[in-house]
Amino acid sequence: MSKNIKLYFVSLVIITLTSCSNLQQINALKPEADDATPIVYEATPSFINLPITINIHDIENKTNSILTGLIYEDNTIEDDDIEMKIWKLGPIKVRTENNKIITILPLKTQIKYRIGTKKLGIEMYDIREFNLNGILTLSSNFALHNWKFKTKTEIKSLDWNESPTMTVMGRNMPITYLINPTLKLFKSKIESKIDEAIEKSTDFKPNVLEALEKISSPFQINESYESWLRINPIELYTSDLKFKKESVQVDMGLKCTMETLIGRKPESIFNASKIALKPVSRIPNQITTNIVAVSSYNDASKIMTKNFQGQEFGTGNRKIKVQNVNLWHKNGKMVIALDLLGSVNGTIYLIGFPKYDEPKKEIYFDNLDYVLDTKSKLMRTANWLAQGIVLKKIEENCRYSIKPNLDEGKKTIMNYLTHYSPMPGVYVNGKIDDIQFQKIQLTNNAVLANLQITGKIDINIDGLK
Template sequence: MNKLKTPVWLLVTVFFSAVTYTKAQKANPEAPVEQYLQDSVRVQKIFSNISIPFDISMNDIEKQINGTLTGLIYEDNSYTDDGNDNFKCKVWKRSNILITAGTNDVFDFTVPIKVWAEKGIGAFGLMKYIPIEFEMNLKFSTRFTIRPDWAVQTFTTPNGYEWVTKPKINIGFDVPIDFIVGKIIDNNHSKFAKSIDDAVAKNLTIKPYVIQAWNAASQPYQVSEEYRTWVKITPLEIYMTPLITAGRNVRSALGLKAYTETIMGEHPNNPLPVNNIPNLKLVSNIPNDFQVGLMSDVPFSEAALVAKKMFIGKTYDFKDGKYKIEITDLDIYGSNEFLVIKTDIKGSLKGTVYIKGIPVYSPVKKSIVLTNTQFDIKTRNILAKAAAWLLEGKMVKMIEDEYGMPVDELITYAKQNVESAMNSEYKKGVKLSGKIESVLPDKVYLTPSSIVAVVLAKGKVELKVDGL
C-alpha cells in the first residue's frame, strides 16, 4: 500500500499559515460618533459689486421735460417790478422742447415759446399800455445731477434766443420793438431758467426706479434645480457715476455693493420689499467684481463607492512583509469637521479600523482630498496594544495620497448653471448679464447626506431693469 507523501515545504507552509491565522489580532474599536456641524450648506456671505448700467435716450429726456413743462411756464403780472419796467407778460410753451446737443452732463436745448405782453409807452406821466404777441425760441444750457437724496437737480443758464415772429406795435403803422423786448427778455432770461429748474426739481426723480432695481436684485434666484441651489443678493450701498453723453444717449451706471451667498435646500424666503434706500454715493467709476460660492454636492453613498473602487482588495504589507492586511469593505460618514472612513480589514489584523481626515478641495487634482489623515484616537489606542506595526502610517499615508473624489465636472456644471442664470430674465423686466472669469477653492462642508465642496467664483455681473 503506497502512502501519500506530502512535501515537507507544504507542511511547513500550512503550519505557519495556521499559526499566523490563529495569531491574527482582532480590532473592534468604538466608532467615532456620527454628527454634523450643519444640516445644510449656506455659504458665508461675500462682498460683491453689481453694476447696473443705464442708457437714457435724449428723446426720453425730452419726453420727461415736455411732460413736466406744459402750458403757461412763466408770467409777470406787475408793471412796477424790475425797476418799474412797465412790462407784463405771459409765456407759454409753443411746442415741444428739443435737446440740440450734449457734452458730458451738460445739455443744450431750445424752448419754443409764445409770448403775450403789455408794454407801457409814454412820457410826462402819460402812459399807454399796448398789448403785443410774438413767438421766439429761447435757448438754454443745463447741467443734470442726481443729489444724494435721489432728487434730480438741474442748473440751467441762458444761452441766447432767436425770433420766430418779431414783436411790433401799431400806432397807425407797425413799429418794430424787438430791440426793446429783446432787452427785457435778456433781463428775464435767467428767470425762465429758474422756472425750468424749479419744475424739474418738483416733478422729476429716479428714486422709484432705483428702489425697483434694489428690490429686484434682492430676490433669490435658482441656479440649479437638480441640486436645489440658490443665489441670494443682499444690497447694502448704492453708487452712481457721472452722466455722460454718447450720441443721442445719456449714459451712467449704478453700482450695488452687496452680500452674495449660495444656499442649498428649499427656496429661501423672499425679503420684504423696501420703500426706502440708502443715500446715493457719487463715484468716478463703478467696481464690478462679483463673487459667489459654487457648490458641488457629493452624496456619501457616491463617495463611498469611489473609495471602494480604489481600496477594496488592496493589500498592505508592514515590517518588510512580516504583516499583511487587506481591505475588504468600507463606508464613509462625517464626524464634525472630519470625514471618517470605516474600514474592514483581514489578514494579520482582522476587524474594523477608523481612519479620519479633513476634506479639502485640491485645485491641482480638481478633487476633494483628505488632509491631516490619521487613525481615530480609539482605533489608535487599540492598535497600540494589538498591532503597533500598523501605526507606522504607511496605510494612512497611502489612503491620503490616493483618495480623491473628482468634482471638476460638477464645478464646471455649477459654473454653467450660474452663468445661465446670470444671463436670463429671472423676473419680468429684470435681466442679469454676466460671466464667471475664475474659480478658486474655498471650503468643504459635511452635511448629514453629502460632502459639499465650495469654490469661490469671481466674475462680472450687470443687472438691467426695464424702464430704468
Template sequence: MKNSIASFQIFTLTLFFIGCSTSSKISALKPEPSTNTKIAYNNTTSLINMPLEISLNEIQNQLNKSLNGLVYEDAVLEDDKVEMKIWKTAPIELMDKEGKIETVLPLKVWAKFKYGTDFMGLNDTREIELNGTITLLSDVKLSNWKLSTDSKIEDYNWSESPSILVAGKKVPITYIINPTLSIFKSKMAKKIDDAIESSCDFKPYVLNVLKTLSVPFETSPEYETWFKLNPIEVDVTDALVSKSKITMDLGLKCTMQTMIGQKPNTAFNKESILFKSADKIADQTTATVAAVSTYESASRIITKNFQGKEFASGKRKIVIQKVDLWSKDGRMIIALDMTGNLNGTIYLSGIPNYNTITKEIYFDQMDYILNTKGLLTKTANWLLQGIILKKIQENCRYSIKENLEEGRKSLMPFLKNYSPMKGVFVNGTLNDFEFEKVELTNNAIIAFITTSGKMNIKIDGME
C-alpha cells in the first residue's frame, strides 16, 4: 500500500512539472566565465603603400620664396682682387634632366676688380654690371625625411660678353670674370641646396596625415561602432626625379580596429612612430581590421533580435527577454532569460564563426549545457528538441555587414582628394572586406577582416 502511494505521488509530481503547470521554474547551473583578466589577442599589422609625389613646380615655388634679392656678396677686394654682389632678378626655374634637377637662376652681377701690377702703382680698378643666368645640376636624395640635393654650377650665360673700356676700346674680360665666378660656385650651389632642404621637410606633413587618421570615428551610430588606426612605422624609398616630379614610396605599418561600444581613446604619439628607409615597398595595400565586439555590446544587439519573438512547441511557448554572453574554455556561453511556459535562464554553448556571405557573427555547434539541477531535462524536454534550438540559434547572430560597409564609406573621404593641410592631397582605392578568423578574449569577440587597395599622397601648393 505504501509503495502504491509513493508511486502515485511521484507520478503526480511528474505530471505537475511536465504538463499540469502553466509555468515551470528553471534552475540551471551557471557556467562561470574564464578567470583571465587580460584582454590579449593577436593583432595583425597592416601595410599601407602610399606613393608620395611632389611636383618640381612645388619645389620651385618654395625655392623662390627662400631666395630673393641679394643672394651672394663678397666685400673683400684684396684677397682675390674682386668684390662681387649677385641678385636674383627673376623667378628660378626647375626642370628634370636625366634623373636630376636642372636649376636656372636669372641674376645680376655687380663686380669691382683690380687689374694690372702693383709695381710702381701700375694698376687700376673697374666696376662692371652683368645680366644673365647660371645653370645648376642637382642630384636628389631623401635624408631624414628632408629632400636634399647636391648641386653643381654647370654653365653661365651672359646677356652680352663682359668687357670694359680701356683707352676708348672695349676689352673683353670674360676670361677674368668666369674664373673669378668659379670661386663662388660651391657657395652659390650650397645656397640652392640649403634652400631646397629647408623648404622640403616632409615629416611634419606625414605626421599630420597620420594624426588625422588616428582619431577614432564612428562608422555606425546604430551599432555603436568605431574605427581606429594605430600607426607603428613609416618606411620610405629613395627619391626619383622624372616627368617634372619627384616620387618616393611610403609604407605605413599600422594596426586597425573596429570597436563596438564606447568611443575608444585617441592614443597618437608621434614620438613612438619609427621612420625608416627601405629599398622597396610592396605596391599593394594589405589591411587587417580587428572588429572588436565586447560581450556587453554583442549581448545588447542579440537581445534586440529576440524582441517580440515567441518560440513554441505544440501548446508550449517561451519568449526570450534578455541575452548575455561570455567565454569559457574557448567557447561562447549564451545565457537566455525567458518567460512563458518556462521561466528562468538556460545556457547554451557555441563556437563563434563568421558568415562571409551575410557578413554575420554567429555561433556554430550550439547546444544546451545539461549540467542542470532540479528536473530541467524532464521539464524542458520539449525545449531541448532540435527544432527549438535551431530557431534560437538563428537569432543568436549579429551582422557586421553594415558596420564594415559604413567603415568603408567612412574611409572613402580620406581617399578622395583628402587634404589634411594646404597643398597635401591623399587619394586611393579600397577593395571589399574578406573574413580571416575569429578570436575570443575574456570580454570580447574579435573578427579579423582583411582588405586591400592603393593609396597615394601628392604635394602641390603648400604655403
C-alpha cells in the first residue's frame, strides 16, 4: 500500500472518530401521560335583564276570549232585590291612557228590580225590568301581584246606543232620565268582572317559565372540544310596571349562574317550582360568566414547533435544532418533548407548570426544567445542553398564543347575544365588556383557560300566548 493511501485511511479514521465524539445520541425515558380531570370552579352569580313586553292587543284578544256572550248572570232577586243579566254585544276594545288601561265594553243589560216590602208576613212587591244597551268605558289602575296584573277598575262612562226602557204594562217605556242614577246597581259587579278577566288574560308566568326552560338548556359553543354553556336560574326580580305606547312592560331580572362544561352535553338543572318572583326597586343588569378557551395539545404543539424553526441553541460548535414539539399532561404539569437534531440527536423531555401571560394572551411554562431521567443523561453525555443558559433560551420558545381561541369563543358567544331566538317571541341580545383570565386547567387532550366575562344580556319576551 502506498504512503498516500495509508495517509488517506488514517485521516478518514481521525475524522470519523472526531465526528462521533461531537454527534451524540440521547435515549431519555419518556414520561407517560396520565388522566386529568378538570377541577370544579365556583360560578359567580350573574344578573340578566328580562323585560316582559305585553302588547295591549294581546290583552284585548285574551279578554275577548274570556268574556263572551252572557258575561254575568244573577238569577236570585231575594238577596238584594236585583236580578241581572249582562251580555257582551261586540268585541271589547282595550287601550292605554295616562298609565291606565281603558276598556270599551259594548253591552246589553237586563235588570229586574224588586220594589216593595214585607209586613206582617204579607209580601207586597212590584218587579220592574230594565233593558240597557250601550257602550261602557272603564278605567283600570295596574299593579303586579303573583305573576299577574292586578287591576282596580272603575266605570268611567256609559253612552247609550238607544234610550233605556222599562217594561210597563207590556210596553217598553223610555226612562233615560231615571236609569242613569241606577248605574250603581251593577257598577261593582261589572268592575269586578273586568278585573277578573284582565287578571286571567295577563298571567304571563307560563310564558316566562317556558322561556327560562329553553334558555337553561345547555348549548354547544365548541363542537370539536365538546364545550357547553349552561345558564342556571336562581331567582327572578321584578319592579314597577311601565306603559310604552300600546304595550305594558314588566321589568324583570334573572339571577343565575353561567358556566362552561367540557364533555358530553350536560343536563339542564332548571326547576320551575323553585323560581320565586321577588319585588325590588331596581333591577341589576350585569352578567359575570365563566367560560373556557380550549387549546388542544396538538394545536399547541404545532404552534411551538413553528417557534423553534430556524433557531439553534448551544455554544461554539455544539449546537442543536428543535425539529418537532409534542405536549401532554402528567401529574398536574405539562410535559414538553423536543425532537433534537445536531450535536445531540434524539428526544429530550421538559416539564413545567402552565401559566398565562395576560398582556400577550399566551400560555407559557413556569419553572421549566428537564425531566429527571433526561437531565441525568444530559449530564453524562451533553452537559452543555443541561446548563441553565441554554434551557432559558429554549424556554423562551415554549409558549403559544391562545388569542385565536379567545376570539373564536367570543365570536361564538356573540352569536347567542345578537337577536338569538330560542323560541318564538323570545329574543336574546347583549354585549361583552371585559374578559379576565382566572386559571389554567388540564385535561387529557387540551389546556383549558378559564376566563371570566362581564357584560350585559337582555332577554325580551314579547307577547302572550
